[in-house]
Amino acid sequence: MSVKIAICQLSSCWGCQESLLDLYEKLVPILPSLDIKYWPTVVDTKKGSLEETPKAGIDVSLVEGMCRTESDVELLELAREKSKLLIAYGTCSSYGGIPGLANMFARDELLRRKFIEAESITEGTIPTVNLPEIAPRVVKNDQIVKMDLILTGCPPTTNNVAKVVTALLQGQTPTLESKSVCDECNREKEEKIQIKEFKRNFVGKADPKKCLLSQGYLCMGPGTRAGCEAQCPSANTPCSGCYGPADGVLDHGARLMSAVSSVVDMPPEKLLESIKDVVGTFYKFTLPSALIPLSLESVKRR
């Protein structure tokens, strides 16, 4: 029996779909069991193909990306209406992702920088013809429609995808890791960490065996959901938090800040100076789902 699927891309980079394609030879036995109703990046399905599908006529839809334009919102709502199971696929879809950092600026500032002020622009104009309107800010997808499941990661690893696909084809509900990146990381941890100054990633050479945080590198491992098999610490670079928060955590940045605060030994001003970019560090992947999901300064500037 075939499973009716749709893979929808809102504003995003395609990396989550790439991670699915990265199953490579393992895709060959899976493909015949899929009845692809909509997947424009791979098959020539048009918007109409999705519109013509009956309500709840698709078994599983994966939605990659976040809503940057009004047509993203339309596609998300359409996917919801047509799907029995709607999965937020990847960190943009689950939390807003890196492009959610645009919430630090007013829409007009974003448009002006890109289309008027950029140094290489010779004739500037803000495009408006035959184009979907830009949303004032990025709002988390599940505040627009109900998502049935999230599969986080930027992107979710191919192993994550394989587990989910296998579970779905067997009629089971996939589950996410509930541990933190530190639980998957093989580096030697220290009992008590006391950091007097944070090091930026280019300072010195990181010891490849010891916990990066204990060496003073800002690692987001303690407050970030596992599932990636600690890929970045394994490559001798700190975790930047791309899987978002663990279950039950409302605000990833707040969770990361409290994790980091518990290991520092420095006054608040020095801590701030040491970090330099609080939002970009702690909310790199989740600003639209923060309790304060935008820069209040940018609201004032509007």
Place this chain on the structure above:
Amino acid sequence: MESTESTAKNEIEIEPVTRLEGHGKVTIVLSKGKVKDVQFNVTAVRFFEKFLEGRRAEDAPIITPRICGICPQPHHLASIKAVEGAWGVTPPPAASKLRELMLLGKMIQSHTLHFYALAAPDFVVGPFADTSARNVVTIAKHLPDVVTKALELMRHGQELAGLVGGKPIHPVTAIPGGMSKPLIEKDRDDWLKKMERIMELAEFTASLGLKVVESYWDVITRIGVVETYYIGLASQGVHNFYEGTIRVMSPKGKIEADFSPKDYLDFVGEHAVPHCYVTHLYYKPAGYPDGIWRANTLARINVVDRMAMPRAQELLKDFRSKVGRPCHATFAYHWARLIELIESVERARQLLEDPQIVSQDIKVEDVQPRQGNGVGCVEAPRGTLIHNYWTDEKGIITKANLIVATNNNVGAIEKCLQHVAKQCIEEKAHEKVKFPTPMIKV
């Protein structure tokens, strides 16, 4: 790519354009059987240029790969070069070699993916087959051995990029001053062993591609032949994805400019158009729209004097003997892609054979952030990619300007669509050229 929908306004709207990464639609306006206007509307934009402001510069190589999930490695590398340029840092030679190896892994994967999954269905299943059948899934059903080989080749490329980059998608190992981890000897040995198989798969792909070229000769040489400028990186005139100077070739085939990436603002113009969230890039001295250029495989093949590797050079000679230089045939992009696929495999093998590739000297220790302006440039699979950052004395980005690879092609894509729309709608050219019997009949 068609599947059209007529509206009362006598418009053809193709939405979304399919089998590509990104969001776009094509709007064709007709009047009495004539093509009045063709727009290529790119409908998505995420504003990376703006939200890089205020970020620590070393975060840019982590943030900007998220511009593109097919080609995150070029962003990672153009970004790190921009940061190092702004701070006056030179990484050790082994670090540069590892970075190039990461890029080549991606080229192998992306070129293979593009050929089999994005392009081949139009040729192998044929342009007149039902749209629901014109995809790689159909090819998988009818030619499972071919698709299995394609998937294997893609996997090797992606795994190589992932090994060096720490992650196959959105790499992390390039940090200011070098690389965060070396290539260990055991991995190098394993990959050297694999290279023979990878070359075999690449040669298989090239020979299959050349068969397609031969059978579609009439189409390739008569449909979508559009004269433009071309832009691409070259090192002393030799093909190079990773470093060199930027060459611009005129439609007549003259090298008009050959400049250091840091001087890009003298040569690269961005013309914002009202109907597209991507600007049209062009050769500034020639003005807009005359200076519209193309990047990506065919452009690189046009601007270079020769390929760097012997087998690829043989293929280039054959290419030029048949279509000349410059070649303006848009469909020849796929052919040029095959030449570059072979070059990527040959060059990756050469780097793996270089003893320095397993050096432990991959990161300079003393890296100091400073106020500066840095430009980083590499070739992405789909064209010349430039990152330009301004940093303050603490190494925080104060301004960013990005010339994204595909962006180079958007003006030319529209120009080409206008040409083809006229050819097909007004002149019925597709009824006059010779099409082969498709390899797969559905």
